[in-house]
Amino acid sequence: MREQYRTHDGGLLEADLPTHPMEQFTRWFKQAAAPGSPTAEPNAMVVSTADAEGRPSSRTVLLKSYDDEGFVFYTNYGSRKALDLAANPQVALLFPWHPMSRQVLVTGTAARTSRQETAAYFHSRPHGSQLGAWASAQSSVLADRTELDASYAELAERYPPGSAVPVPPHWGGFRVTPRTVEFWQGRENRLHDRLRYVAAGDGAWRVERLSP
Incomplete structure (x- = not known):
């Protein structure tokens, strides 16, 4: 069970990237969500957490908004993921856009959104x-x-x-503030492109290429 990944746009090059990872995320997300895209539910993402003892767990949730500050999803604050994040705010996100031979991998920290932001989304x-x-x-x-x-x-x-x-008092949002954002583009012979943004402080980001 092996597929040869192919790209028709020349792959992913450092020269193609904007200075901020959320701008690059927007480019890819719009392509994944465009009419006729083969990617179903492009806002579905795997959220991985660990509890206070370091025991990991993962589940798929829906991204509900994003901006330069990070990625937002909503949940019951009594759920396993919310209790994990209360004890350990370190989190990882994965957007598995397999039909496009792409993935976006995020690491960062999660914090609750304001009640005003939560209420606005809940009533929508x-x-x-x-x-x-x-x-x-x-x-x-x-x-x-x-x-x-x-x-x-x-x-x-x-x-x-x-x-x-x-609005339930036990329900609300989390905003994941990214520390790293990796853009993974599948290429032939498993020689994939992996370009990772790393927060460098003062709002700046550096980009590094990872070996596949």
């Missing part, structure tokens, strides 16, 4: 997703599926469509 969600944030005590053990369904049904009766759903 579909009504059912707002109810789901209340219904699910994420990562906790359920007796069975009916327990979850009953919780949702009770909330749906309390907050019918068109009614205002309050």
Whole structure:
């Protein structure tokens, strides 16, 4: 099970990169999300955390926004990933854009977004997703599926469509401030391009090429 990676744009060269990694991320993200792109859910990313004892875990979540300050996702603050981040804010992100023979790998630290930012995003969600944030005590053990369904049904009766759903106090965002951002472009014969931005302080970044 091996595929020969090919690129039709000459690969990834240092001369092609802007000075800030988020500008390069924007270029690739727009290509991954463009109409006709073979990449499904380009905002899906693997978030890897470790708890206070160093035990790692990973899961796929959806990127909801990004800017020069970093990458934002939302979750239940009682979930495993949120509890990991409370004990150890070091985090890694992976965007696996396999159909384009590309990956973006990020390391950095996570911090909670403001309640104002969280509320603005929460109220932009579909009504059912707002109810789901209340219904699910994420990562906790359920007796069975009916327990979850009953919780949702009770909330749906309390907050019918068109009614205002309050923001759960136990739910909100994390912003990952990057320390490194690596852009990986697959090339033939496993001679891939790996260009990594490293934070150099005072808002500056240096770029280094890694051996594949």
